[in-house]
Amino acid sequence: MSAHVPDESGAVVRAQGCTKIYGDGHAEVTAVSEVDLSIGRGELVALVGPSGSGKSTLLSMLGALLTPTTGRVFVEAVDVGVLNERERTALRARRIGFVFQASGLVPFLTAQENVAAVGSFAGMPRGDIDRRTRQLLGQLGLAERTDHLPEALSGGERQRVSIARALLADPPVLLADEPTAHLDHERGEQVIRLLADAVHDGTRAGLVVTHDPAVAAHADRVVHITDGRLDPTG
């Protein structure tokens, strides 16, 4: 895979003055307001705030899923705003790993097939996809589960498969939106430890949105958001 290169400020992913306004006229909602956030390599940031405070919106902008109304997002010094649709899709596939609250696995594909399926979007050679899929599922404690369909896996196992999928292309940015919300404490701990390990091995930057203090405890930095604004002390 290509080298992971932070920009000159050391940031792997960076929001600069990002504002997101949904709707227009009377229906306007300012979900995120003038946010600056920079995450470096090997750094896991926890984003904490009440429901509706703009956490998912900010995560989506950092992941090039959503275009800011104003402000800019940089991924490894690339200004996401200058990319066309196709380039942004490629950036997401190659440079960003996503983990969501629901694992989002395809129900008719096995664990191994679910992970491998994203490899072709990232332009990975077949051999690399197979090798890395096996390696990741093994590392995440799923070696015995590779041929199981999602319905035969526990919630924690499904979430571990989704982590393997997020890491397949070895992305420099890992974004997780309430990844432990559907898990009991023990399984949640396991999932967050795996996410933290994937960042703390020094190869990527991570952001995890959470309500769970146990999750935030694994982060290097906790950032609080209220009404779309980051707490200046966070």
Ligand SMILES: Nc1ncnc2c1ncn2[C@@H]1O[C@H](COP(=O)(O)OP(=O)(O)O)[C@@H](O)[C@H]1O
């Ligand atoms: N697609 C959308 N269209 C309109 N409003 C939205 C949309 N997505 C989110 N919002 C609003 O933006 C605000 C922030 O939402 P969100 O980022 O999902 O917050 P959180 O993840 O912290 O719960 C909320 O007021 C929400 O209702």
Ligand SMILES: [Mg+2]
């Ligand atoms: Mg949310």
